[in-house]
Amino acid sequence: MSYARSKSLLVALFLTTACEPRDGDDDGMVVLTTSTGDMSTGNMSTVSTVTGVPTTTMPSTSSTTDMTGTDSDSDSDSTTSQTTTSSTTSPSVCGDGIVEGDEECDDGNLEDYDDCTNECRSPVCGDGIIYKGVEECDDGNDNDEDSCTSECKDAECGDGFQYLGFEECDDGNEINEDACTDECSTAMCGDGYVHDGVETCDDGNNKGNYGGCAPGCKAFGPHCGDGTVQKSEGERCDTNPPLASVTCNDNCTYNFANATQLYCAFNCTWDPVPGCQKGDADIFCKLKLGSPTAKAQSFNANTNVGSSTNGSGFPCANLGQAIPNDTRVNLGALPEFGVNFPVLWQNKDILSSHGNGDTIVNITCVDN
Numbered sequence: 269m270s271y272a273r274s275k276s277l278l279v280a281l282f283l284t285t286a287c288e289p290r291d292g293d294d295d296g297m298v299v300l301t302t303s304t305g306d307m308s309t310g311n312m313s314t315v316s317t318v319t320g321v322p323t324t325t326m327p328s329t330s331s332t333t334d335m336t337g338t339d340s341d342s343d344s345d346s347t348t349s350q351t352t353t354s355s356t357t358s359p360s361v362c363g364d365g366i367v368e369g370d371e372e373c374d375d376g377n378l379e380d381y382d383d384c385t386n387e388c389r390s391p392v393c394g395d396g397i398i399y400k401g402v403e404e405c406d407d408g409n410d411n412d413e414d415s416c417t418s419e420c421k422d423a424e425c426g427d428g429f430q431y432l433g434f435e436e437c438d439d440g441n442e443i444n445e446d447a448c449t450d451e452c453s454t455a456m457c458g459d460g461y462v463h464d465g466v467e468t469c470d471d472g473n474n475k476g477n478y479g480g481c482a483p484g485c486k487a488f489g490p491h492c493g494d495g496t497v498q499k500s501e502g503e504r505c506d507t508n509p510p511l512a513s514v515t516c517n518d519n520c521t522y523n524f525a526n527a528t529q530l531y532c533a534f535n536c537t538w539d540p541v542p543g544c545q546k547g548d549a550d551i552f553c554k555l556k557l558g559s560p561t562a563k564a565q566s567f568n569a570n571t572n573v574g575s576s577t578n579g580s581g582f583p584c585a586n587l588g589q590a591i592p593n594d595t596r597v598n599l600g601a602l603p604e605f606g607v608n609f610p611v612l613w614q615n616k617d618i619l620s621s622h623g624n625g626d627t628i629v630n631i632t633c634v635d636n
Contacts, residue, residue, distance in 0.1 A: 362388035393420040425452035457485035492520040504599070511597065512580040512615035517558070521604060524555045529581035531618055533625030536584030544573045544626045551607060553633035555582065560606025562635040574629040576619045583614040584622060591621050 360369030363386070365376030373384035380386045381400045391399040396408030398420075405416035412418050412429040423431040428440030430452075437448035444450050444461040455463040460472035462485075469481035469488050476482045476489040478501045490498055497506045503520035513526040530552040532544040539547030549564035549572060556562070564572070583596050587610065599611045614621070 362386070394418070426450065492518070502604075504602070511613055514580075514613065521558065522599065522602070523558065525557075527552075527556050527581055528579060528629065529576060529618065530555075530628040531576055531581070531583050531622055531625060532585075532628060533622075536586050536589055536622070536625070538582070538585045544569070544628055549628050549631050552582070552628050552631060553635075554606045555602070555611065557633050557635050558605055559635045560604070562606075562633055565632040565634045567631075572628060572631050573626050575624050576622055576627040578617045578619045580613070580615050581618055581627075583612055583618050585610075585612055587612075593617075593621055595621065 360366075360371055362371060362374060363376060363378070365374055367374045367388075371388040372390045374388045375382065375384040378386060380397055383391060383399070385391055385395065385397055389395070391397060391402070393399075393403060393406060394408060394410065396406055398404075398406045403420035404422045406420045407414065407416040410418045413432045415423050415431070417423060417427060417429055421427065423429065423434070425431075425435060425438060426440060426442065428438055430436075430438045435452040436454045438452045439446065439448040442450040445464045447455050447463070449455060449459060449461055453459065455461065455466070457463075457467060457470060458472060458474060460470055462468070462470045467485040470485045471477075471480040474481040474483050474485055478490045478498060479492070480489045481487075482489050488494070490496065490501070492498070492501075492503055492506060495507055497503045497520070504522050505514075505516035506520050507516060509516055509522065511522075515523040515526075517523050530538065530548060532538055532548040535542055537543060537545070537548060538551045539545050541547060546564065546567040549567045550562075553562040553564050554560060566572075584591060587598070595617070596612045596614050599613055601608050602611050618627075
């Protein structure tokens, strides 16, 4: 018997056995199939016998067998299998030091205040995390009126943002004469700053004292320049004094810069020594320059002592000396000029009233 024929009989026998009914399955359908023939020539005959009534519908299987073959010991069943490869991308891990996925950065550390946060995001003002060395604060909001501005700067007076609960105002400048002082307080009478266009003065107490401000900051108190000589406050004059060739300084003291003569003949001396001496010349310079340290640069009786004129100047300083038609004005002591005895002034006619006597003239004064 050929190998092919033997193989056919074995297949037929296997199919016959496989289709035998199972115990207790008499009602089942039994299909008996017998195949004979020569597989080498392809001549096969098949007989199928069906018994019983099917009670269960079985899924059908369709198969095709190539019955044509050749005598070969190398015949073998061929089975083809398909392998499916599953590829899965691992999610990015913040903190592994590798920038991947939706990460903006990844420095591989747990430091939240450097140039990469713990959420692998680049630091920005407003993220609620203080970026060391760059941000002073970060409260995570855009409110410029709390302790941290929207620029991540600590709130401070002068930044242009009013820190609610701490500042009354903040105009971003250091001008104290506008509506908001450099201490971030609203301008008001009594703060010591004159509010431009609103206040006339503001000395901080505004009680109407000399040189101060009247209540309400709308007017000055008594002061130098108000046209009234406040002798109790040390004023010698105010505006223009009624003295020829004499003006008034800004501090309400006399200005004798235009004086040209000082009469010092005999007992009319200004210095303790009778006659015109170096001491008289020094006093003349103190009055002329308005300084207690002034003095005559030099003194020469031949060049610095001359005759009196009918102009204005300092007349005889001796009040006990009788002067015809005496028009001398006693200005009192002027210690601010270094002269602690009465200073006398005459508006005109010194020559006519005093006669032709020695007078300090043409003197050069210095103040060291």
